[in-house]
Amino acid sequence: MRVLFSAPKSDWNDYRDVLTNALERAGIKAEIVYAIMPDDPGSIDYIIYAPSSEMEDFTPFTGAKAVLNLWAGVEGLVTNASLTQPLARMVDPGLTEGMVEWCTAHTLRHHLGTDRDVCRQNDSWDFYVPKLARDRSVTVLGMGTLGRAVGTSLAALNFQVTGWSRTLKDVAGVACLAGEEGLAKALTSAEILILLLPLTKATENVINAERLQLLPKGAVLINPGRGPLINDDDLIAALASGQLSHATLDVFREEPLPEGHVFWANEKITVTPHVASATRASSAVDVLVENIRRGEAGQPFLHLVDRSQGY
Ligand code: NAP
Numbered sequence: 001m002r003v004l005f006s007a008p009k010s011d012w013n014d015y016r017d018v019l020t021n022a023l024e025r026a027g028i029k030a031e032i033v034y035a036i037m038p039d040d041p042g043s044i045d046y047i048i049y050a051p052s053s054e055m056e057d058f059t060p061f062t063g064a065k066a067v068l069n070l071w072a073g074v075e076g077l078v079t080n081a082s083l084t085q086p087l088a089r090m091v092d093p094g095l096t097e098g099m100v101e102w103c104t105a106h107t108l109r110h111h112l113g114t115d116r117d118v119c120r121q122n123d124s125w126d127f128y129v130p131k132l133a134r135d136r137s138v139t140v141l142g143m144g145t146l147g148r149a150v151g152t153s154l155a156a157l158n159f160q161v162t163g164w165s166r167t168l169k170d171v172a173g174v175a176c177l178a179g180e181e182g183l184a185k186a187l188t189s190a191e192i193l194i195l196l197l198p199l200t201k202a203t204e205n206v207i208n209a210e211r212l213q214l215l216p217k218g219a220v221l222i223n224p225g226r227g228p229l230i231n232d233d234d235l236i237a238a239l240a241s242g243q244l245s246h247a248t249l250d251v252f253r254e255e256p257l258p259e260g261h262v263f264w265a266n267e268k269i270t271v272t273p274h275v276a277s278a279t280r281a282s283s284a285v286d287v288l289v290e291n292i293r294r295g296e297a298g299q300p301f302l303h304l305v306d307r308s309q310g311y
Contacts, residue, residue, distance in 0.1 A: 001030045002043050003292070004061075007050035007070060014281040019048075022285040026293055046292050047085070051076045058083040065295045068288050069305075070279050072146065073226065075199040078310050087305045088291055094280030096149045099196075102224060102276040103150040106248050107159070107192055110220040111136050133158040139190035141183075141206070142225065143169040143176060144311075146277075147196035162186045166202075166309075187214040192222065199226035200310035209234040218245040224276035227252035232263075239268045250276040 005012055005019070012034050023030050030045075036053075038044060041060035049055075050070045058067065059082045066086045069077065074089050109115065112130060119125070136159055140151045143165035155161045155173030163171055164186040168178040177186050183206075187193070193215060197203045207221070207230040221244055223230060232253065238244040248270040249263065255274055263269045291301050305311065 001028070001045045001292075001296070002038075003030045003032045004038055004041075004044045004047045005032055005034045006036070006047055006053040006055045008052055011050055011070065011281075015048075015285065018281050018285045019288065022289045023292070026289050028289065028292060028296070030292070046295065048288055049077075056080065056082070058085065061085065066291060066301055068291055070284065072279075073198060074305050074311060075226065078200075078305060078307050086301055087307070088301050088303045089305050089311075090279050090284060090287065091145050091303045092279045092284040092287055094283035095277050096145055098277030098280070099146045099224065100149050100153045102250075103194055103196075103222065104153055104157070106222050106270075107138060107154060107194070108157075110192055110222075110246060110248075111159075134160070136160065136191055137162065137189045138192040138194065139164065139186045140174075140194045140196055141186070142196035142198070143171060143174070144196070144198075147194075148174075150194060150196060160189075162189055183211070184214055187211055188216070190215050190219055192220045195221070195223045195225035195229050197225050197229055198311035199228055202310070204228050205231045207231065207235070209237065212238040212243055215243065217243060219243070220245055221247040223247070224250040227255070236262060236266070239266065244268070246270070248272070250274055 005015065019032060036055050042062045044061050044064050047061060047064050047067045048070065049067050064085045066088060067083060069087065069089050072090050072095060074087065077083060077087060111133060138154050138159045139162040140147045141164050143151065143163040147163060148171050151161045151163045151171055151174040161174045162177060163169065163174040164177045164183055166178060169176045197206065212234055235247060239247060246268050250272045251274055257263060257271055263271055294301055
């Protein structure tokens with residue numbers, strides 16, 4: 001069996017040994033090929049793929065049984081007409097753990113007012129009793145792999161967590177909502193709003209002026225999802241009016257965020273360079289190998305993308 005690893009060299013360096021070992025452990029005999037376009041592409045059985053790969057034409061891979069994405073986000077792949085093979089997205093326990101840590105850190109930073117409390121010499125020495133998490137409501141948009149894990153962890157810290165998704169979910173400790181009416185309700189209570197939706201036709205600009213107006217005055221927005229989920233002009237206006245007190249943004253319409261972009265100079269915006277969470281080779285290889293094992297055993301693949309929904 002032949003497996004093509006189609007990703008930048010840095011990924012190959014991270015995966016080469018751990019992937020070889022994981023395939024061996026699973027008793028799967030495979031030749032792993034690292035190339036932009038291999039010799040005899042029709043003989044490739046599986047393509048492990050990063051959307052940052054230089055290869056974008058899947059047409060020559062006539063024998064490929066699946067494309068196994070290294071990223072959770074697939075917005076750049078679902079529009080690729082040459083990709084007709086089954087497409088699995090990455091669901092990696094390491095990535096999920098990292099996202100929980102990042103979202104918890106930024107939620108706690110805003111909940112506790114950590115920036116405000118850091119004292120310099122001659123600053124006023126104000127004592128006050130901060131709100132506890134039990135009195136703070138957080139809404140997570142997207143109750144998928146990442147949103148569910150983040151919501152559950154914040155609920156374990158006693159935050160009042162609301163979660164919103166396309167189809168109604170049942171998540172312990174999280175008040176789950178769905179649909180347009182559910183979104184309005186989820187936003188109305190969101191002192192801290194976290195976006196963990198995929199980017200699709202239906203979610204682009206989901207956060208616009210009208211929806212920002214539903215938030216409690218002075219709410220905080222945290223976006224580790226995708227940049228185009230937010231209408232940027234409406235975000236700037238909401239920060240200027242005080243409707244939003246702060247936005248922590250990890251993802252942008254253009255990355256890296258261009259020099260001179262208005263976000264850089266806005267003191268109410270924290271920019272992080274798309275670091276919320278990454279796929280970890282050490283845990284991701286088990287997911288890749290399990291899907292290859294399933295493919296060879298004629299079993300259904302895990303984490304298949306529904307192209308009609310775009311995620
Ligand atoms: P997922 O498991 O596919 O979950 C997506 C969630 O969004 C699901 O709950 C889904 O609802 C909901 N959703 C999709 N379209 C919707 C719509 N139109 N209305 C309401 N809800 C909708 O995805 P995931 O693994 O949690 O990842 C989420 C996103 O995080 C990725 O797509 C990626 O953009 C982003 N991400 C960012 C980083 C980073 O470092 N910044 C890292 C990894 C991932 P249903 O449950 O009803 O299907």
